[in-house]
Amino acid sequence: MKKIWYYIVLTILVMAGVILFTPKYLYLLWNLILAWIAYLLSYMIANVKKKEWKGKAIIFFFLWILFYPNAFYMITDYIHFQQLNFYSGNSYGIVYDTSLTLWMIFAFHVLIITLALLLSFHAYKKVEKKLIGSGKFSKLIFLSFISIGVGVAMCVGRFHRLNSWDVFLAPKVLFSYVKEVFSPRYMPLAGLFASLHFLMIELLERKDDY
Incomplete structure (x- = not known):
């Protein structure tokens, strides 16, 4: 605290x-x-x-x-x-x-x-x-799931300039861009951002392991 x-x-x-x-x-x-x-x-x-x-x-x-x-x-x-x-x-x-x-x-x-x-x-x-608790495998799956979501959201936010609240204000536009993220143009970028999030969380979690 x-x-x-x-x-x-x-x-x-x-x-x-x-x-x-x-x-x-x-x-x-x-x-x-x-x-x-x-x-x-x-x-x-x-x-x-x-x-x-x-x-x-x-x-x-x-x-x-x-x-x-x-x-x-x-x-x-x-x-x-x-x-x-x-x-x-x-x-x-x-x-x-x-x-x-x-x-x-x-x-x-x-x-x-x-x-x-x-x-x-x-x-x-x-x-x-x-x-999740303390289960290592469950934590790994959860982190992977959240990281993928972050990767997709970062692509939608950075390249299409949409925000979190657009899920309420412009849901059709938002979901059309989410689908577009899974195209060959954006998927590698979403994967890069997802990997960056995954590695950053792992790195910060192990910052005291020395």
Whole structure:
């Protein structure tokens, strides 16, 4: 629980920094809020009592499935670095830009995306513990299932620019794009994103195994 309070304080500080110094990148904060929603839903699932399981937990789990990919999706926000010029070349070689604002943008991206990945990990582990328990094979199947869902969602979100709530606002459009993900054009990308999620969860879970 102490770790989450640390994340909350860090979130507040980073949000204040972005608003004050780099307001052009407010979209990062919106994505971070979506990552927090995924974590809060996992917290609700973890604290549902057995007698309430059939009601509340099913609703929370459905919403969690919709919002969870947003947390891991933030890793693709690194592509926005292409809009920045960190260095330039001339006849004397490479010259690096030492603008404080430029490197603050870099720092905010790294902090926010890392925070979103950590929230993604903790959200996943809370749900896994509640639904799956400690069975290794069951955990592997569950992680594979969630990773595939994340891979599909990341393709729909990044390449077709749809959001979690479009399952309610534009379900036909959303499902048409989901089907399109299983085409030769997008399936390798979905597989790449799914593998990245799977490996990242495994890596974070084993971070203390040394």
